[in-house]
Amino acid sequence: MEEMSDHRLSIGTGRAEGPDEGGPAPAPGTRPLGRRLFLGIVGAGAIGTVFGQQLQSWVGSALSSLANPAGGGLAALLPGADRFRLYTVTSGFPEVHRAAYRLSVGGLVSNPVTLTYAELLSLPRTQLTRDFQCVTGWRVPGVHWAGVLLRDVLALARPTAAAKAVAFGSYDGVYTESLTLSEAHRSDVLLAYEMLGKPLSTPHGGPVRLYVAPMYGYKSAKWLSSITLVEQAKPGFWEQQGYAVQAWVGRSNGRNDAPIA
Amino acid sequence: MAATTHPSPEGAEGHRPAAAPAKGAEPGAGRPALRTLRFDLTERVVHWTSAVVVLSLTATGAFLYVPSLGTLVGHRLAVEDAHVWAGVAVFAPVLGGVLGPWGRRLRHDLHQVRDLGPDELDWLRSLGRLGRSALGKFNPGQKLSTNAMAGLLVVLFATGLVMRWGNFMPVGMRTGATFVHDVSAFALLAVVLGHIGFALSHPNALRSMVTGWVPARWVQRHAPAWQGEELPPRSARGEPR
Known part of the structure; x- marks a missing residue:
């Protein structure tokens, strides 16, 4: 018994690994x-x-x-x-029916408006095909989007001179994002209601989401519920977790992805 | 015996049979039913705690990876945290088992799964028809799957660290880590499912991971070369029924 314990210990500590170290010799042809x-x-x-x-x-x-x-x-x-990974920061996805969808535009504006889904569809339609780049590394190439330019909707509400930034709210009740007013006026910033030729589905942020083409995906808030013109934007949901507020693809968050143009 | 990979001078001494309770109505009536300790408490605790951790990693990983499952629970931040911290803990059971004085048998197990002898390769190539006499406590399939699981877990662990804390690394490596993490997770799932399948189809082996014991007949049939490699169990006398 004592002798066996010693034998076992020698195996356990690895001293018996080689045939010439006193341990049991492996059979010929034994390979690790x-x-x-x-x-x-x-x-x-x-x-x-x-x-x-x-x-x-x-x-x-x-x-x-x-x-x-x-x-x-x-x-x-x-x-x-190459595929979308679906993120939600609350439980499940908020289900908003198109008929019941409302988008409020308010804050520092002279004409606060609330738009229905049909009213959004009646505004000039813009299409974009761009890669969708997530800050965690995945990219979906060549995604086709259709929607309304954010600046067209802002023009309806007429921001006051005090307005310097745009804050976005989501129907999930938690997610927030923001853009500066000049970013909001870019021609590649959409309120998207169509993706890949189909009405935007709930998991992808439907009925209407923000789509900021030149920025990482977290900027493109899903289930868009409100647009509020403000003097200064607060960091959004992920930005409070450390992501950059200026979320340019390839020029923020320490990443060097190919920019999306 | 000639084919054993670790011939041991102790011979059959190390394989002291334990007498079962007399009232056991075994088919071999007359002779005492014999059984042998295959896994001691450390080996079993390490196995089952690791299994629970890997299972929770699989579940939380599935919720993060499969969109329709992610939809069901949501709360991505919380699921991600649970996955990451379970991942950080994945080697804790085996390290705790190996590093303590209670881990002699476990250390010996890890040593045993390293090498494959020529007869064991024959057994593998013939899908178990040849070379049975070379089988020790772990058959060649078990040896390889143990190493595969360990290797995949190391890869998953390291790539997981890069994914969570690798902000300082080049983006290409973070993308690569995500890709390798996904591929390795599928590979580990396949190995683990195979492991569970074999366990369910080999009740004696499965039971030994629960109770610790295998019948002596099982040793003769599935692990003939194991004889002489093991310490007699400490509880050989008066072991629990």
Whole structure:
């Protein structure tokens, strides 16, 4: 019993690893295949991490024929597929029916308005096709959007001279975002009601979401409920978690993604 | 015995059978029913706590990854935190088991799964028809799947750290880490499902991870070369029924 304990201990501390170290000699032909598998997986993981962006783009284009970037289909669940990852910061997605949808525009404006879904659709329609880039690294290439330019809606409400920024509220009751007034006047900032040729679905922020093409996805608040003109914007939901308020793709958050133009 | 990867001078001494309670109505009536300790308390606690952690990682990971599941619970920040902290803790059970004085058998297990002998390779290639006499406490499939799980968990752990705390790293590596994390998670899921499948189809092996014990007949059939490799269980006398 005592002798066995010693034997076991010597194995446990690894002193018996080599045949000439006094431990039991392995049978001829014994190979550390288990350890090689372990080290191989760890090595492959490291290489994959270093070259993963390239790998990801190859796999993404290979899967693009199978995957529906809006998130449907099993192929979209495969790792590396170019697809939206659906984020919500509250429980579930707020369900707002198009007939009941209202967008209020107020704050420092001379003409506060509340727009219905139909009224938004009757405003001049603008289309954009841009990559959608998340600050966590995923990008969905060439997403087609349709909606109303934010500046057209702001023009209806007529901001006062004191208004310097635009704050956005969401039907989830929690999410907030903001833009400066000059950012809000860009021609690639939409109130989007269509994505990839279909009315914007609830998971993607429907009936209407903000879409700020040149900025990371967190700027594009979903389930848009209110637009408030203010003197100075407060940091939005993720910005309070440390993300940059000026969320330019490739020029913020320490990232160097290719800019979206 | 000739094929064992760790021939041991102790011979069958290390495999002291334990007498079962006399009233056990075993088919081999007349002879005492024999059983052997396969997993001691440390090995079992490490296994099941790790299993719970990996299960919760799988569940929270699924909620983060599969859109329709994420829709069900929402609260992405909270789910993400739960996933990250479970991930940080994933090696705690095995480290706690290995590093303490209670971990001698566990350390020996880790040593055993390192090497594969030629007969074990034959067993693997013939899908279990050949080379049975070479099988020790862990068969070659178990040895490889243990290493695969360990390797994948290391990769998931490291890439997870990059995803959560890698803000200082180049974006390409963060994208790569996300990709590798996703791929590794699927691979680990496959290995774990295989592991569960084999466990469910081998009730004696599964029971040994619950109670610690296997019947001596199981050892003869599934782990003949294990004889002589193990300490007799401390509780060999008067073990619980």
